[in-house]
Amino acid sequence: MSDKVSTGALEAIGLEHHFGVKTVLRGLSFTVEPGQIYALLGGNGAGKSTTLSVFLGLVRPTAGQARVCGHDVAVDPRAARSRLAYVPENVALYEHLSARENIDYFLSIAGSEQRSPANLDEALEAVGLAREAWEKRVGGFSKGMRQKVAIALAIARRVPVLLLDEPTSGLDPRATGDFNRLLDTARGRGVATLMVTHDLLSAAEIADRIGFLAQGRLEEELAATGPERFDVRALHQRYARAGEAP
Template identity: 50%
Template structure:
């Protein structure tokens, strides 16, 4: 074998051995407001194709975690990284990989689902997306063709969530941050939401979802973390636990 072949072979071996950069990573991530610790030294890693559900009561630190990854607030200590990018050091570059879907998706009510998608996807795209591609994204998230052309002023919360996810898909976001996305949804809409999240996971997206919904966390998530008073107190794979046991574990940790 020639020396150049050896160099190429060694390089390929090195690349193969290099672990993939996590889509989301927190290291010692902490947020204090005076004497109040909103988030306490969180260590968290979420890879491509994972759906991580953060469970906890109000004030547990779930939304604070998402806000820190979005750089909406600055950490007191530690760091948050999106695709290896420190969100405080290079926030614009980090946000290029992100899509954020809050509890209530804000859309232009007088525009149709298609027009909203065209507008918001166009903000991130180098060139306008073809109409058929936009239509395909909306169909993929479960909107019917007649709904695509309706003004979103008449949409249910579940339908607005679908438009929000279509925007994330059109932007080719590597990471989705979801804050109580199933709150207020009826069982059918909540189940449809889980199906859409499953398809995004299969495409390689990483999802961090803050939720109170234990059933949906079990159905949608690949891992769950339980937070209490700003601290991650338990973490496990959803495949390793049933609905009843997850509920019991959650209640045990929530008990004072």
């Protein structure tokens, strides 16, 4: 395994994982640079969730490395985990606390030094959560509003890496557009984002690179080019060729 220095904020290097006799990841390699959004597309069973689990330190790869800002997750999980934020498909917050209180609480248990009122205000403003919602209990928040709180927490923590699991699932087109604008804000702050998704259209709109995952293998990888970024029809064809037509 090469020890050369890499600028990648997030790196999969020859990742393999087996559950018994089943191979879930097959030599998976990709890199997400700072200020870049990488969409990993694939159907159910393609290996997307396992990929996230490896980066979160929940699953140890059979072979290969998962690195977060140069830290091998299997070797130094605490250093790797401290440099990323994870937004699951369904964001878990304390229902009886306000948006502001949730962020402050999670910062406190993480031992963060970023708990100043000014930092919390900056993070909530950055994600576009209406100011009148800051002090409201999150129990009545929509999925889109809860995602804003989760990403505000990531911004407040000043982490360089963001992991997203099916972030646009269940969102209507307007909420999806709002969410993509959140990701653009994070990108402008230099955050490296990995999103695993079925949502080809959302990925085409916001991603800088798209990888097609099928049966644990990266079948193809494309980079955005020109003002149109991606040809959606061509993406559908590539998705179908990977055996994962939506």
